[in-house]
Amino acid sequence: MTLSEKTFEKIGKEEITPIAKWKFFLKNVAVWTTGVFVIIAGGIVTALTIYRVRDSDWGVYKNLGESPFIYTIRILPYVWIIVVILFIAIAYYNVRNTKGGYRYATHIIVFGSIFGSLLLGTAFFSLGFGEHIDAQIGISVPAYEYLGYNKQKIWTNPGEGLLSGQIIALRNSSSSFIIRDFTGKPWVIYSDPNARWDAFVLPRVGEQIKIIGKQETHDIFFASEIRPWKSLSDPNERKIFYLRTTK
Amino acid sequence: MKKREHYSEKTDEELITLTLQDNKYYLYLMERYEKKLLRYIMRISSLQKEDAEDVLQETFIKAYKNMNDFDVSLKFSSWIYRITHNETINFLRKNRVIKNAINNAFNEEEIGSLVSEINQEEEFENNALKGRVQEILNAMDEKYKTVLVLKFIEEKSYKEISDILQKPSGTIATLINRAKKQFRELADANF
Numbered sequence: 001m002t003l004s005e006k007t008f009e010k011i012g013k014e015e016i017t018p019i020a021k022w023k024f025f026l027k028n029v030a031v032w033t034t035g036v037f038v039i040i041a042g043g044i045v046t047a048l049t050i051y052r053v054r055d056s057d058w059g060v061y062k063n064l065g066e067s068p069f070i071y072t073i074r075i076l077p078y079v080w081i082i083v084v085i086l087f088i089a090i091a092y093y094n095v096r097n098t099k100g101g102y103r104y105a106t107h108i109i110v111f112g113s114i115f116g117s118l119l120l121g122t123a124f125f126s127l128g129f130g131e132h133i134d135a136q137i138g139i140s141v142p143a144y145e146y147l148g149y150n151k152q153k154i155w156t157n158p159g160e161g162l163l164s165g166q167i168i169a170l171r172n173s174s175s176s177f178i179i180r181d182f183t184g185k186p187w188v189i190y191s192d193p194n195a196r197w198d199a200f201v202l203p204r205v206g207e208q209i210k211i212i213g214k215q216e217t218h219d220i221f222f223a224s225e226i227r228p229w230k231s232l233s234d235p236n237e238r239k240i241f242y243l244r245t246t247k
Numbered sequence: 248m249k250k251r252e253h254y255s256e257k258t259d260e261e262l263i264t265l266t267l268q269d270n271k272y273y274l275y276l277m278e279r280y281e282k283k284l285l286r287y288i289m290r291i292s293s294l295q296k297e298d299a300e301d302v303l304q305e306t307f308i309k310a311y312k313n314m315n316d317f318d319v320s321l322k323f324s325s326w327i328y329r330i331t332h333n334e335t336i337n338f339l340r341k342n343r344v345i346k347n348a349i350n351n352a353f354n355e356e357e358i359g360s361l362v363s364e365i366n367q368e369e370e371f372e373n374n375a376l377k378g379r380v381q382e383i384l385n386a387m388d389e390k391y392k393t394v395l396v397l398k399f400i401e402e403k404s405y406k407e408i409s410d411i412l413q414k415p416s417g418t419i420a421t422l423i424n425r426a427k428k429q430f431r432e433l434a435d436a437n438f
Contacts, residue, residue, distance in 0.1 A: 003285070003300050004277035007307045011270065016308060018267065021315040099318050102413035 028099075035094045039116060042087035044129060045080055046121025051130030052077035055230070060154065063161045063212065075154075088113045131230070152182045158215040163187060164229060167207045177203060179211075190216075191223045201228040255279075259323035263314060270311075277307050280324070283401075284331045289352035290396045292335050293385055294344060306334045325410035328403075332393070332411055339389075349381050353400065361399040365430050376434060383433045391426035398423055 001009075010016075053076070061071035091113040095101040101109075124130060137144050155164035165181035175191050189211060191197075201209055208229035213222045254262065254275040262279075265272040284306065288299040310330050317326055338344075358380045362373055384392050397403045397411060409416045 002278065002281065003303060004274055004281050004307070007277060007304050008271075008274045010304070011273070011308065011311060016311060018314040019312050019316070024316040100320065103409065103415055105415045105417055 038091045042117040043120025043124050045083045046117045047124035047130035049080040050125045155210050163221050164210045188220050189223050195223050196225045198227045286352050288335050289350045291393050302334050302338045306331045325407050328411040357400045364399050386433050391429050394422045395426045
C-alpha cells in the first residue's frame with residue numbers, strides 16, 4: 001500500500017473534509033476590513049499629528065532661550081507619532097497576511113504605508129479633521145492638553161515675552177485691551193502701533209489670543225505680535241471667520 | 248489502469264476541482280506528488296524515510312482540509328510545496344532530529360548540477376566535492392540549504408521559490424547568493 005493510499009484511507013476513516021469556503025472568505029474579509037480601518041485610522045491620526053505640529057508655534061523657541069533642536073524635541077506630538085507608527089506596523093502585518101502580501105519587499109510595504117498615511121492625513125487635515133478631533137479629544141480627555149506639546153504652559157511665560165488668554169475688555173480700540181490668561185490672572189495689554197495682528201484675529205471681547213511682546217510690570221504687557229489661539233487650518237472655520245468679520 | 252492514465256492527462260487544478268466534487272480524485276493528486284515531496288522533505292531536513300512519510304501524510308491531510316483556500320493565482324505545485332515546507336519545519340521544531348544524518352535523498356545527477364552551479368570557477372575538485380555535498384548541506388543554515396535545494400535540485404524558478412517560501416523574489420535572489428557563499432565557505436573549510 002502506497003503512502004497516498006494510506007492517507008486516502010485515513011481521510012475516509014476519520015471523515016476528514018475540506019474546510020468550508022465561507023470560512024476562508026470570512027477570514028479574507030476580516031483581513032481586508034482591518035486593512036481599510038487601519039488605513040483610515042492612520043490617516044486621521046496623521047492629520048492630528050500634522051495639526052499638532054503646525055499648531056506648535058515653531059518660531060517661539062528664541063523667546064524661551066532654547067535651541068531649535070531642544071524645542072523640536074519638546075513639542076513633537078509623541079503620542080500621535082507613536083500611534084501612527086503602531087498603525088503602520090499593523091498595516092505591515094496585515095499586508096503580509098494577505099494572500100499575495102509576501103511578494104512585496106518590506107521597504108515597499110513600509111514606505112507605501114507611510115506615503116498612504118501622509119497622503120490621506122494631508123487630505124483629512126485640509127478638511128479640518130485634525131483640528132476637530134484634537135478639540136474633541138481635548139474636551140473628553142482632560143489630560144490630553146498635557147501630552148507632548150503643552151501649548152498653555154509655553155504661552156504663559158510673560159517673563160519670556162509669551163502670553164495668552166481671552167480678551168475680556170477693550171479699553172481704547174485695539175491699542176489697549178484686557179485679557180485673562182489661562183491661570184485666571186488679568187493683564188492690561190498695550191499694543192504697539194506697529195504691532196502685527198494676524199489676519200485671523202479680531203480685537204474684540206471673547207477672542208482667544210496669543211501675544212508675543214514684553215512684560216512691563218506684574219500686570220502690564222506690551223504686545224508686538226498678536227496671533228489667534230487656534231491656527232485656523234480648517235477651511236470651514238476660515239469661512240466662519242470671514243462671515244463673522246463681514247457682518 | 249485505463250482510468251489512471253485518463254487522470255494523468257488532467258492538470259493539477261482540474262484534479263482539485265474534481266476532488267471538491269468527489270474526494271477519490273485526491274488520490275491521483277497525492278500519487279502525482281508523493282515521490283517528489285518525500286524527496287524534498289528528506290533533502291531539506293535530513294529525516295529518515297519513516298519520519299518523512301509521517302510529515303508527508305500530515306501535509307496531504309492539511310492540503311486536503313485547506314483545498315478551498317487554494318490560491319488560483321499560484322501553481323498547485325508551489326502551494327503543495329509551501330505546505331510541505333511548513334510542515335517539515337514544524338516537525339523539526341517539535342522533534343529532536345539528528346542534523347547530520349545522511350539519508351541518500353539526492354541522486355548523482357542532481358548533485359552534479361548543484362556542484363557545477365556552485366563550483367563554476369572550479370575552486371574545488373568536482374568529484375571530491377560531489378562526495379561531500381550532503382554533509383555540507385547538512386552543515387548549512389536551514390534557510391540557505393532550502394533555497395539551494397529548491398533552485399538547483401528541485402529546479403524551481405525564482406517565482407516558484409518566492410511562492411513556496413512566501414518571500415519577495417528579491418529576497419530569494421539574495422538568499423541564493425548568500426547560500427552559494429556559505430556552501431563554498433563550508434566546502435573550503437572541509438577540504
